Amino acid sequence: QVQLAESGGGSMQAGGSLKLSCTASFYSRGDLAVGWFRQAPGTEREGISCISSDGSHTDYADSVKGRFTISRDDAENLIYLWLNNLKPEDTAVYYCGDVLERTSIPPECLITPVPGGSWGQGAQVTVSS
Numbered sequence: 001q002v003q004l005a006e007s008g009g010g011s012m013q014a015g016g017s018l019k020l021s022c023t024a025s026f027y028s029r030g031d032l033a034v035g036w037f038r039q040a041p042g043t044e045r046e047g048i049s050c051i052s053s054d055g056s057h058t059d060y061a062d063s064v065k066g067r068f069t070i071s072r073d074d075a076e077n078l079i080y081l082w083l084n085n086l087k088p089e090d091t092a093v094y095y096c097g098d099v100l101e102r103t104s105i106p107p108e109c110l111i112t113p114v115p116g117g118s119w120g121q122g123a124q125v126t127v128s129s
Helices: none
Strands: 003-007 010-013 018-025 034-039 046-051 058-060 068-073 078-083 092-102 108-113 123-128
Touching: 003 092, 018 034, 018 092, 018 123, 034 068, 034 108, 046 068, 046 092, 046 108, 058 068, 058 108, 078 092
Parallel strands: 010 123
Antiparallel strands: 003 018, 018 078, 034 046, 034 092, 046 058, 068 078, 092 108, 092 123
16 A cells, blocks of 8 residues: 655744655555645644646645645655745645546546545644644
């Protein structure tokens, strides 16, 4: 089963930027669509972005569209989430996970976790006003 691990969280003032990384291992190149999710205290986990297995398709939740960017570097087994123009409401633990994908050509990811799929341990992002 694929293993995922997040890194790069931290504290930032509103308006600042951060980069999160997700290291993926034990997967076949071209078979892994990845999503980013976040969970603030007392709330349910929210899906915020995904990237397809071939990197050609991305999707974003309205809450982060235009501010966050997802990308991948399969040579390094890394999936990135660039967080720009951060807001206090972006404060949460951020997770990467494997997500569902439509078998279209090209493939299209869904910001929906694979049932029973893999998760990293999470990375804390704290944004102060």
